[in-house]
Amino acid sequence: MSRTALITGATAGIGEACVRNMVAHGWRCIATGRRAERLTALVAELGADKVHAACFDVTDEAARDAALADLPASFAGIDLLVNNAGLALGTAPAQGSDLDQWKTMIDTNVTALVSLTHKLLPALIERNGAVINLSSVAANYPYPGGNVYGGTKAFVRQFTLGLRSDLHGTGVRVTSIEPGMVETEFTMVRTGGNAEAHQKLYGGADPMTADDIAETVRWVAQLPPHLNINTLELMPVSQSYAGFQIARES
Numbered sequence: 001m002s003r004t005a006l007i008t009g010a011t012a013g014i015g016e017a018c019v020r021n022m023v024a025h026g027w028r029c030i031a032t033g034r035r036a037e038r039l040t041a042l043v044a045e046l047g048a049d050k051v052h053a054a055c056f057d058v059t060d061e062a063a064r065d066a067a068l069a070d071l072p073a074s075f076a077g078i079d080l081l082v083n084n085a086g087l088a089l090g091t092a093p094a095q096g097s098d099l100d101q102w103k104t105m106i107d108t109n110v111t112a113l114v115s116l117t118h119k120l121l122p123a124l125i126e127r128n129g130a131v132i133n134l135s136s137v138a139a140n141y142p143y144p145g146g147n148v149y150g151g152t153k154a155f156v157r158q159f160t161l162g163l164r165s166d167l168h169g170t171g172v173r174v175t176s177i178e179p180g181m182v183e184t185e186f187t188m189v190r191t192g193g194n195a196e197a198h199q200k201l202y203g204g205a206d207p208m209t210a211d212d213i214a215e216t217v218r219w220v221a222q223l224p225p226h227l228n229i230n231t232l233e234l235m236p237v238s239q240s241y242a243g244f245q246i247a248r249e250s
């Protein structure tokens with residue numbers, strides 16, 4: 001029997017790749033995001049029996065609830081929630097950053113994620129479902145300019161682990177996926193559309209692709225029901241850790 005996944009942020013990058021991958025492996029997907037034309041194109045390409053477009057801003061709970069209330073019967077039983085929608089805004093140090101950007105990251109990456117999870121948990125428990133949250137290596141390794149973005153992703157990781165504890169005995173599986181550098185629209189969004197910054201970061205680095213992460217998400221989702229991946233950190237081979245920084249007098 002075909003299972004249904006709700007994937008947030010499916011208009012680009014990792015979320016869109018997840019929809020393609022999951023559909024190719026027999027899943028039905030509810031694809032969400034703000035850019036309606038991209039969702040419509042996905043439905044046209046993959047088929048309305050496989051993909052349902054639910055267009056809403058994840059921070060707008062009323063719009064989200066209206067879209068979820070409007071699901072066709074064949075998409076109404078959600079087995080998997082992929083909390084992928086998210087963003088980083090800005091690369092400035094905390095002392096030079098824009099508070100509105102900080103609030104947008106918290107609203108999107110944290111508040112909207114917990115709100116949607118809270119809404120779907122009863123149904124996921126009923127269906128022995130699963131939650132896969134997109135955290136980041138930024139949750140685990142601080143870097144200059146990562147401030148609130150890293151904080152939101154650390155929240156996502158810890159929230160995931162807390163959910164695991166709370167859902168003990170329910171059969172619901174919960175996973176935090178923590179990727180390093182993936183070439184998507186992420187850096188364009190972060191820098192307000194700076195193509196040079198995008199090229200500088202990814203150029204020559206052989207970064208991970210959205211398909212790499214989608215394949216991982218799909219693999220986690222299709223593991224046998226007795227197996228739970230708690231956290232999974234991935235990086236391209238070209239990326240590794242750097243040391244501490246030391247500020248010296250003079």
Ligand code: NAP
Pocket residue numbers: 008009010011012013014015032033034035056057058059084085086087088108134135136137178179180181182183184185186189210
């Ligand atoms: P992306 O290409 O920029 O895609 C982000 C997706 O999130 C888009 O579909 C966007 O859709 C959606 N989104 C953002 N704000 C939204 C809002 N308010 N309401 C609804 N949807 C919203 O970035 P990506 O790299 O695929 O990122 C996906 C996730 O992976 C994020 O949580 C990110 O933090 C995480 N991640 C990325 C990387 C990386 O290197 N790329 C590494 C680690 C973790 P609309 O704009 O159409 O709404």
